[in-house]
Every structure is written in structure tokens, then in C-alpha cells.
Amino acid sequence: MTVKARAVPSPSILSGLLLRWEWLLVVLLGIACMVNASLSPYFLDVHNLFDMTFHFMERSLIALPMAFIIISGNIDLSVASNLGMSTIIMAASYKAGLNIWLAMLLGLAAGAVGGLINGLLVARVRLPSLVVTLGTYALYRGVAFVILGDLVVTGFPSSFTAIGQGYVGHTPIPVPLVIFAFFAVLFGLLLHRTAFGRLVYAVGNNETACRFSGVAVDRIRIILFTLSGLMSALAGVVLSARFGSARPNIALGFELDVITAVVLGGVDINGGQGTMPGVVLALFLIGVVRYGMSLKNVPGQIQNTLIGMLLIVAILLPQFLRRLASRSRA
Amino acid sequence: MKSKLFVSLLLVIVILAACAPPTVAPPAEKPAAKAGFKIAMVVKNLGNPFFEAAQKGCNEAAAEYGDECIFQGPATPTAEGQIEIIDALIAQKVDVIAITANDPDALVPVCKKAMDAGIKVVTWDSAVAPAGRQIFVNQADMEQIGRIEVQMLAEMIGYKGQIAILSAAATMANQNTWIEWMKEELKDPKYKDMELVTTVYGDDLREKSYNEALGLFKSYPDLKGIISPTTVGIAATARALTDEGLCGKIALTGLGLPSEMAEYIKSGCCKAMALWNPIDLGYMTTVVSHLMASGEITGKPGETFKAGKLGERTIVDDGAGGGMVLLGPPFQFNAENIDQWKDVY
Numbered sequence: 001m002t003v004k005a006r007a008v009p010s011p012s013i014l015s016g017l018l019l020r021w022e023w024l025l026v027v028l029l030g031i032a033c034m035v036n037a038s039l040s041p042y043f044l045d046v047h048n049l050f051d052m053t054f055h056f057m058e059r060s061l062i063a064l065p066m067a068f069i070i071i072s073g074n075i076d077l078s079v080a081s082n083l084g085m086s087t088i089i090m091a092a093s094y095k096a097g098l099n100i101w102l103a104m105l106l107g108l109a110a111g112a113v114g115g116l117i118n119g120l121l122v123a124r125v126r127l128p129s130l131v132v133t134l135g136t137y138a139l140y141r142g143v144a145f146v147i148l149g150d151l152v153v154t155g156f157p158s159s160f161t162a163i164g165q166g167y168v169g170h171t172p173i174p175v176p177l178v179i180f181a182f183f184a185v186l187f188g189l190l191l192h193r194t195a196f197g198r199l200v201y202a203v204g205n206n207e208t209a210c211r212f213s214g215v216a217v218d219r220i221r222i223i224l225f226t227l228s229g230l231m232s233a234l235a236g237v238v239l240s241a242r243f244g245s246a247r248p249n250i251a252l253g254f255e256l257d258v259i260t261a262v263v264l265g266g267v268d269i270n271g272g273q274g275t276m277p278g279v280v281l282a283l284f285l286i287g288v289v290r291y292g293m294s295l296k297n298v299p300g301q302i303q304n305t306l307i308g309m310l311l312i313v314a315i316l317l318p319q320f321l322r323r324l325a326s327r328s329r330a
Numbered sequence: 331m332k333s334k335l336f337v338s339l340l341l342v343i344v345i346l347a348a349c350a351p352p353t354v355a356p357p358a359e360k361p362a363a364k365a366g367f368k369i370a371m372v373v374k375n376l377g378n379p380f381f382e383a384a385q386k387g388c389n390e391a392a393a394e395y396g397d398e399c400i401f402q403g404p405a406t407p408t409a410e411g412q413i414e415i416i417d418a419l420i421a422q423k424v425d426v427i428a429i430t431a432n433d434p435d436a437l438v439p440v441c442k443k444a445m446d447a448g449i450k451v452v453t454w455d456s457a458v459a460p461a462g463r464q465i466f467v468n469q470a471d472m473e474q475i476g477r478i479e480v481q482m483l484a485e486m487i488g489y490k491g492q493i494a495i496l497s498a499a500a501t502m503a504n505q506n507t508w509i510e511w512m513k514e515e516l517k518d519p520k521y522k523d524m525e526l527v528t529t530v531y532g533d534d535l536r537e538k539s540y541n542e543a544l545g546l547f548k549s550y551p552d553l554k555g556i557i558s559p560t561t562v563g564i565a566a567t568a569r570a571l572t573d574e575g576l577c578g579k580i581a582l583t584g585l586g587l588p589s590e591m592a593e594y595i596k597s598g599c600c601k602a603m604a605l606w607n608p609i610d611l612g613y614m615t616t617v618v619s620h621l622m623a624s625g626e627i628t629g630k631p632g633e634t635f636k637a638g639k640l641g642e643r644t645i646v647d648d649g650a651g652g653g654m655v656l657l658g659p660p661f662q663f664n665a666e667n668i669d670q671w672k673d674v675y
Contacts, residue, residue, distance in 0.1 A: 040422075042421045042423070045421070051417060051421070052417075054417065055410075055413070055414045055417065150500045150501075150506070152433075152435050152501075161439070165439050242413075242439065243409065243413075243433075243435065243436035243439065244435065244436070244438055244439045245433070245435035245436050245438075247433065247435075247436070247500075248500075249499070249500065249501060251410075252408065253406070253408075290414070291414075291418065294414055294415055294417075294418030295418050295421060295422060297400055297402050297418075299376050299402070299403070299405075300375070300376055300403060300404040300405030300406070300411060300415075301377065301405040303405070304405050
């Protein structure tokens with residue numbers, strides 16, 4: 001994915017657009033909640049609302065670094081495969097007798113290494129990230145199948161499965177939600193409150209200018225892909241803990257759900273734009289819409305169709321608004 | 331400016347409405363009813379004719395017993411999708427969840443959660459692991475299904491040559507068990523000239539199964555026969571054989587729906603196959619679900635009950651200490667009897 005230099009709108013208009021986009025997501029989220037609440041008597045229940053979040057926290061954990069990567073003008077298609085590989089490395093070493101927490105660290109390290117390889121190929125060898133991660137998408141999933149084949153690892157200790165299934169104390173707050181909230185704040189601060197975050201936008205807007213200005217573009221790219229690998233592995237820990245088991249086909253197809261949420265969150269697929277609050281809102285919007293449809297027993301295919309329509313709106317609307325804005329200026 | 335005001339106004343309304351305290355939670359009391367149960371049948375994926383036939387049986391039994399049949403499944407056969415559905419069913423406080431599992435292990439936690447919420451968990455077709463179920467409605471004896479498919483194929487190819495298996499997904503408990511029994515049957519000396527070269531997985535998706543079949547033709551030019559123990563796989567393989575003009579060169583058998591396979595059975599592309607009646611399977615599952623909900627059975631081995639039109643059944647041991655109900659022996663279809671069945675399911 002090459003990054004083209006684009007005319008950057010003046011900051012006030014840009015922030016205005018972004019602001020409007022997040023407001024729109026808030027409105028959509030509110031509408032979704034209202035529709036769900038009016039259609040199903042089971043929606044407005046504290047326990048159900050909290051339990052709903054179990055289903056998209058793993059995707060959400062991956063969406064955080066994915067937002068960074070897309071803002072920086074790249075893409076990572078290997079996240080779900082990397083999740084599979086690192087989870088299977090963790091599970092297989094646990095099965096082989098390793099302590100579960102050491103196995104978990106090993107899995108996290110494997111995910112980070114998987115991401116690092118992506119980063120090195122993109123930054124040092126200068127291959128397009130779409131091609132690199134399409135390759136590792138197949139490679140990492142393949143490794144998972146080579147290690148475990150058709151087998152399954154079960155029997156994780158309950159202290160481990162609590163990461164994916166447990167609640168905080170006696171509250172109805174799921175552990176994965178807390179893990180996500182922690183990382184969402186962390187990634188949000190990193191993107192919006194640090195020099196590193198500003199450089200990520202700069203690289204996404206104009207890589208060439210950044211290189212001429214002495215920005216360590218390659219290092220930023222390597223860091224982002226490594227973070228993506230690490231968070232994928234963490235998502236794998238949560239997911240396998242929630243399942244109480246691990247198979248090589250775990251999280252198959254997650255990458256598209258993650259990219260969908262990030263784009264719906266207002267992150268420009270061409271890079272350079274997007275915010276963390278937008279991404280988090282989009283994750284919850286999709287989660288609420290899906291849960292509402294599940295409560296009304298809407299068939300799976302129709303759920304996918306509706307989510308697809310949401311995404312198309314997400315891509316069309318900013319362009320429409322931009323065109324509207326430029327017309328009003330003219 | 332005006333639009334900004336409008337948006338903020340709308341926002342306030344929306345947030346107020348969305349955050350309004352929930353009206354009194356629906357009553358959670360469980361009357362000792364004998365009918366009117368909400369029975370949720372969760373299948374591996376939607377758009378699969380086998381499960382649509384099972385739905386017919388579910389509706390039939392639900393009408394007979396005065397229950398409601400909720401039919402639901404994910405778009406693609408994944409455990410994640412099923413977990414999401416089961417969680418939503420728990421929130422809806424259904425009375426029974428009857429599930430055919432995409433992954434016997436990954437579904438255990440959510441099925442336990444359902445049981446903790448007082449929901450009866452019945453498993454059918456492809457079982458959830460014993461910890462996550464209260465009773466298993468088994469279509470037919472696993473061993474019989476596995477062995478019969480090898481026997482049918484051996485007849486077709488004269489007990490000689492390379493054979494392959496085209497299954498559903500690698501995680502499917504039912505297919506995997508049948509394949510184990512196929513391998514067991516193949517150990518018999520009379521199959522010494524038959525060699526199982528590979529097992530491939532079409533994931534119960536038509537296109538993938540079709541492509542896997544084409545892959546088999548290419549990779550194994552001497553292939554003599556294919557067993558596909560899944561209705562989606564066998565239909566896709568039959569179509570691939572027909573498209574490539576390989577009917578007669580490569581024999582095909584397995585588990586197929588008569589309505590989908592009639593043309594191939596008549597053309598000789600698939601001379602024989604087996605299956606149980608999926609409508610009856612859906613019916614039996616729903617009756618068992620009803621009886622579990624009403625408390626007439628508890629799922630322990632040794633209990634007997636009347637399964638509506640299907641007659642008396644006894645709950646047997648599933649081999650892991652739990653209860654299991656058997657539907658009956660698999661039925662073999664061939665050119666002589668296919669016309670009777672092709673319009674039924």
C-alpha cells in the first residue's frame with residue numbers, strides 16, 4: 001500500500017470532520033441501543049449488556065494496533081493467523097508440560113516475533129505491507145496447523161481460563177473488558193498525546209516528506225507491526241481462555257472483522273486520519289448491533305449483510321461530507 | 331451552526347432514551363409448565379439443506395407438543411458464531427438449547443453457563459464434549475456409520491486402489507469419529523489392497539469442498555474412490571466428478587441427502603450412499619428437548635420415553651457416563667430406492 005501525498009485540509013476543517021464522525025458514531029450507537037431495547041426486553045439488562053462484550057473483546061484488542069498501522073498507511077492481514085500461531089505455540093508448550101504462565105509468555109513472544117518479521121519485511125526490504133502480510137497470513141496459520149494438526153489442547157487451569165471467562169470480583173464486569181479498557185486508554189494516549197503518535201499520522205500522510213525530514217519511518221513501522229503481533233497474541237490468550245481450548249483454526253477470519261471495525265471507526269484506509277475514540281465506538285457499535293440481532297434470532301447471513309452495509313456507509317459518508325464541505329467553500 | 335445544534339439535540343435525546351433505567355426486569359419464575367417451552371435448535375451453519383430438513387422435524391414436534399422452535403445458526407460454521415448465539419439465547423431465557431457443535435471443546439464453557447442459568451442443554455448430530463451437555467441425541471451408531479461407508483466403497487472399487495476422504499471441517503466431532511471407524515474398518519485384511527491416501531476438509535462449504543475435490547483429482551491421478559461423510563461434501567464431489575468427466579473412473583460414496591444426490595445416483599456417479607432421516611433427527615431432538623424441559627426425563631441412562639411418532643426409546647450410556655438416545659440405523663440409498671426418497675428430504 002503506497003502512501004500518496006495528499007492535500008491535507010486545514011486543521012480546523014479536519015478536526016471538524018473528525019468530530020462530526022465520532023458524533024455520528026455516538027448517535028448510531030444510541031439509535032442501535034434504542035432499537036434493541038424496544039425490540040427485545042432482554043437487551044437492557046446489566047448482566048446481558050456486560051456479557052455481550054465477551055464476544056468482541058479479542059477483535060477489539062487487535063483493532064487497537066490495527067488502527068495505528070492503517071493510519072500509518074499500511075495494513076496487517078496476518079493478525080488472525082499470527083493469533084493462531086502464537087496461541088498454538090502457547091497451547092502446545094503447555095501440553096508438553098510447561099507452566100501455563102510461562103507458556104503464555106512464550107506465546108506472546110511468538111506473536112511479537114511474528115509481527116517483527118512483518119515489520120522488517122515492510123520497513124527494511126521495502127515490500128508492500130499488503131503483500132507481506134498476505135504471505136504471513138498463510139504462513140503463520142500454516143505453522144499453527146503443522147504444530148497441532150487436527151488436535152486440540154484442553155484442560156487449561158481455571159486461573160488461566162478466568163482471563164477469558166471470568167468476572168472482576170463479584171461484579172458483572174468481564175475480565176476481558178477490563179483488559180481491553182486498559183489497552184484502549186494506553187493506545188489512545190500513545191496516538192493522541194505523544195510525539196510518536198503524531199509521527200504515525202505524519203508517516204501516513206506523507207512518507208516521503210517524513211523521510212526527508214529525518215523521521216525514523218522504518219523504526220516506526222517495525223514498532224507498529226511488532227505491537228500488532230503482540231496484541232494479536234494477547235487476543236489469542238483471551239480467546240483460548242474463553243474457549244477453554246485451542247485449535248489451529250482459532251479466530252479464522254478475524255482480520256476482516258477487525259479491519260471493518262477500524263474503517264467504520266473513521267480511520268482512512270489510505271492512511272493519515274482516524275482516532276482511537278472513533279475506533280472504540282465502532283467496535284461497540286458493531287457489537288451492539290450484532291447482539292441485538294442475535295437477541296431477535298436474526299440469521300447469521302443477514303447479520304453479515306447488515307454489518308457490510310454499515311461499512312459501506314462508513315466509507316461513503318466521509319467522502320460525501322468532504323465533497324459537501326469543499327462545495328460550500330467554493 | 332443550525333445542523334450542529336440539531337445534532338447535539340438529537341444526541342441528548344438519544345442518550346437520555348438509551349440510558350433510561352430499564353423497566354422492571356421480565357419475571358424469572360419458571361412455572362412447572364408441561365408445554366409452551368422455548369426450544370432453540372442451534373445448527374453448525376445456515377443454508378445447509380441437512381439442517382433445514384432437521385428444522386422441519388423441529389417445527390413438527392414443536393407443533394405437536396405445543397412448544398416454540400427457534401432455529402438459529404451462524405453464517406459460517408465456526409465455534410465463535412455459535413457461542414455468540416448461545417449467549418443471546420441464554421439472555422432470552424429459552425428453556426432448552428439443542429446444539430450440533432462446530433467445536434466440541436470450545437462450546438463447553440458457554441454450554442455450562444447455559445446450564446447454570448437453568449437451561450437444559452441437549453446436543454445432537456455433532457456432540458458437545460460430555461462436560462457441556464445433559465443428553466446426546468445420536469443419529470446412528472458412530473461405528474456403524476464409519477464402517478458402512480468403507481464397505482460401500484469397497485464394493486464399488488472391487489477392494490482395490492487408492493481412496494481418499496473429503497470431510498467437513500477438521501474440528502467436527504461427528505465426522506472425526508466416523509473417520510476413526512473408517513480407519514478401523516480398513517484394518518481388516520480384506521481391504522489390504524485399498525490405501526487411504528489422504529483426508530481433506532471442505533469445511534462444509536460448497537465451493538471449498540468442490541475445490542478440494544478437484545485438488546484430489548490432480549494430486550492423486552490413480553485415485554479410485556472418495557468417501558465424503560458430509561452432505562455438503564458429497565454433493566460438491568459429485569458435481570466435481572461430473573464436471574471433470576471422471577464419473578465411473580473415481581467411485582464416490584458417503585452420507586448424502588437424497589434430494590441433492592438423486593441425479594448423481596441415477597447417473598451412476600455415486601452408486602450408493604447412506605444417511606438417516608434428518609427430519610426424524612430434528613423431530614427426535616425436539617421431543618427429547620421437550621421432555622427434558624418438562625422434567626419427564628432427566629437424561630440418565632436407563633430412562634425410557636415415547637418419542638411421538640418414532641415410538642419408544644431407551645436412554646443408553648454414551649460411553650462417558652452420560653445419556654444418549656439413538657435414532658436408528660443408517661439407511662442405504664441406491665438407484666432402486668432413490669425415487670421414493672428424493673422428494674422427502
